[in-house]
Amino acid sequence: MNERDFYRSRLPHIQPLGGTFFITTRLHGSVPQVEKQRLAEDFLLHQRQILARPDHTAEELDRLNKTFFVAYETILDKSDYGPKWLSINALSDIVVNALHYFDTKLYDLIAYCLMSNHIHIAFTLNADKNGQSGSYLQQVMHSLKSYTAIKCNEMLDRSGSFWEHESYDRLVRDRNELHRIVNYILQNPVKAGLCQRWQDWKYTYIKPEYNDFD
Template sequence: MTFYRRNLPHLQPAGAEYFITFRLANSLPKKAIERLKKERELLFNEYSQGDNDKSHREVNRRIFKKYEEQLVKNNRGPTWLKDAPIAKIVEGAIHFRDNQEYELYAYCIMPNHVHLVFKHLTNKVKQEPDEYPVTKILASLKKYTSKHCNIALNRTGNAFWQDESYDHVIRDTEELRRIIFYTLHDPVKSGFVDDWQDWEHSYCKSEFRDLS
């Protein structure tokens, strides 16, 4: 689990299914991030006596929930993704990588962050094992969209995306169902629409619509 960190503390299994969240630069105050980091450390200490893998999942689940709440309610940071031309750039980059780097399951572009669900595709050409395939995919996607979104916004010399992102390996079908539902219903939960299908900047692959 990578959370609020630039270093890579874990492997990202090739061919796994992933839930990704990344956000705009400065979309959360530094003090809020520091509070969440400290709370995460305290929770890890609290859960350290139990099953290590299960404990890590529970801690990250609880902190991610608070992280998401902060993103939704924070109206002081940038919300460039609510502008259709900007969101379309991100949508195009996400779809461009479908069936090349991953099999795209679902996404939702919110005003200041993006949720993305996919299955990583392993290369047919035999190559050296890559421990961090998702990190490379996100780096490429962010680099491209940052450049073109900044051009569209007439911004220069400023970061568009926050460096840190959240990636989670999906373990089973039930978890996949919950995550796709969560992803698609984020704008409903936030009060933007009554039905997720009314949100312009979301997508769900046809075979997963029953999960939503």
């Protein structure tokens, strides 16, 4: 089982227009292959055990999904393997500028945090003017990741994958969940021991109208 299967076997991807999403995407090669394989196999084992019970619930699958997200996040926060290109301010600036450039065009940007090897983002997808179609999540992330990968690779004078192909995405169900997610995003560098207050981290952002979440 590869990492793509792991991501796709979590839960069906729900991408409604106007939906609010929590996204985590990481640099290519930032998690050891042996760890990716172990996590994927453990996830699939636990998922099969849950699905084998006729009385299983969506909440159980959701908790499983969260558990393995935290396992990945723990590895990333250690930042002891793979590239750490986002610790270079010039590269982080490229990503930040792109996040803000697409704000209002593809999504309503709520919050983000850039770490050395991954980023967290919260945004609400836009619909088109007629409200009939819009910017689906994969298209939005493809635009964001493709543009930043090209620009960052140019600055690094390298070629090849910059981001991992797959991103973690979660549809935010309600305002309370959004509050928890925004707090998680803001507190990531604090939790990783990089600063004492999230406000001191240069690459953490929350849109002013969501300030009551901090």
